Amino acid sequence: MKDERTPHLDKGGTGRLVPIHGADDFARMRAAGQLAAMTLDHVTPLVRAGVSTGELDRSIEAFMREHGGVPATLGYRGYTKSSCISVNHVVNHGIPSDDKKLADGDILNIDVTVILAGFYGDTSRMFAIGERVPVKGQRLIDVTFDAMWAGIDAVRPGATLGDVGHAIQTVAEAARFSVVRDFVGHGIGRVFHDAPEVRHYGRPGEGLVLAPGMLFTIEPMINAGRHEVKILKDGWTTVTRDRSLSAQFEHTVGVTDDGCEVFTHSPMGFDRPPYASA
Numbered sequence: 001m002k003d004e005r006t007p008h009l010d011k012g013g014t015g016r017l018v019p020i021h022g023a024d025d026f027a028r029m030r031a032a033g034q035l036a037a038m039t040l041d042h043v044t045p046l047v048r049a050g051v052s053t054g055e056l057d058r059s060i061e062a063f064m065r066e067h068g069g070v071p072a073t074l075g076y077r078g079y080t081k082s083s084c085i086s087v088n089h090v091v092n093h094g095i096p097s098d099d100k101k102l103a104d105g106d107i108l109n110i111d112v113t114v115i116l117a118g119f120y121g122d123t124s125r126m127f128a129i130g131e132r133v134p135v136k137g138q139r140l141i142d143v144t145f146d147a148m149w150a151g152i153d154a155v156r157p158g159a160t161l162g163d164v165g166h167a168i169q170t171v172a173e174a175a176r177f178s179v180v181r182d183f184v185g186h187g188i189g190r191v192f193h194d195a196p197e198v199r200h201y202g203r204p205g206e207g208l209v210l211a212p213g214m215l216f217t218i219e220p221m222i223n224a225g226r227h228e229v230k231i232l233k234d235g236w237t238t239v240t241r242d243r244s245l246s247a248q249f250e251h252t253v254g255v256t257d258d259g260c261e262v263f264t265h266s267p268m269g270f271d272r273p274p275y276a277s278a
């Protein structure tokens with residue numbers, strides 16, 4: 001990779017500069033991304049009916065710390081948990097709780113971010129509990145996974161963030177689902193939420209032109225019904241306004257000289273549900 005580190009302006013997005021990272025930073029991102037993905041692998045066999053999201057959160061924190069990491073969400077803007085666990089019509093930022101037990105038929109997203117040696121790795125996956133998951137919920141999970149990957153596959157130097165968003169939106173809307181507008185992917189690296197803003201909808205050719213060394217997440221939230229969301233009184237939990245199911249997957253990626261590197265692949269091969277051991 002070239003060692004050109006001139007930042008690029010995130011026009012029409014955050015308006016801030018988009019940092020360009022060199023090979024050393026990519027190596028550190030690889031380590032942080034792998035620990036985040038390992039953390040989801042670790043929790044996978046524990047995700048079953050009867051377990052509380054609070055228990056899962058404690059197991060996530062312990063695993064990160066045992067491997068030299070720190071949960072990035074702990075104390076972040078007043079958030080007090082080590083993960084976000086969003087069940088059924090919860091879109092994102094579901095707060096783990098001992099009172100929230102998983103039940104047969106639930107679909108859920110577990111989102112973890114770990115800080116390792118100063119770098120952030122951020123990834124989330126969907127899980128489905130038992131045999132009674134609604135057909136629409138299963139289809140929503142499959143479409144959201146495919147939409148995320150359509151976005152990742154559009155990442156290469158010279159492509160734009162509009163190309164990425166358009167690829168995601170096309171897959172979601174072809175299935176008659178909708179893309180959440182109020183939350184976006186984000187630049188990442190030495191900070192949790194950096195420029196650029198990564199919309200999961202858009203028009204081809206518009207937005208930031210991608211260049212080698214950019215690091216960001218792709219994390220589409222797709223609703224089975226309408227795209228509107230609302231935040232509950234706890235200040236965090238986001239739900240679909242029409243109470244329809246919502247799904248999300250997230251990878252942390254970097255733009256390379258000839259395409260894209262995904263830092264958060266599952267070491268256990270648990271990238272796409274159903275997971276072998278779950």
Ligand code: MF3
Nearest residue numbers: 073076079084093111113122
């Ligand atoms: N991990 C989330 C993301 O993908 C952010 C969670 S912030 C929290 O950006 F405070 F809600 F945990």
Ligand code: CO
Nearest residue numbers: 122217219250
């Ligand atoms: Co993220």
Ligand code: CO
Nearest residue numbers: 111122123250
């Ligand atoms: Co995340």
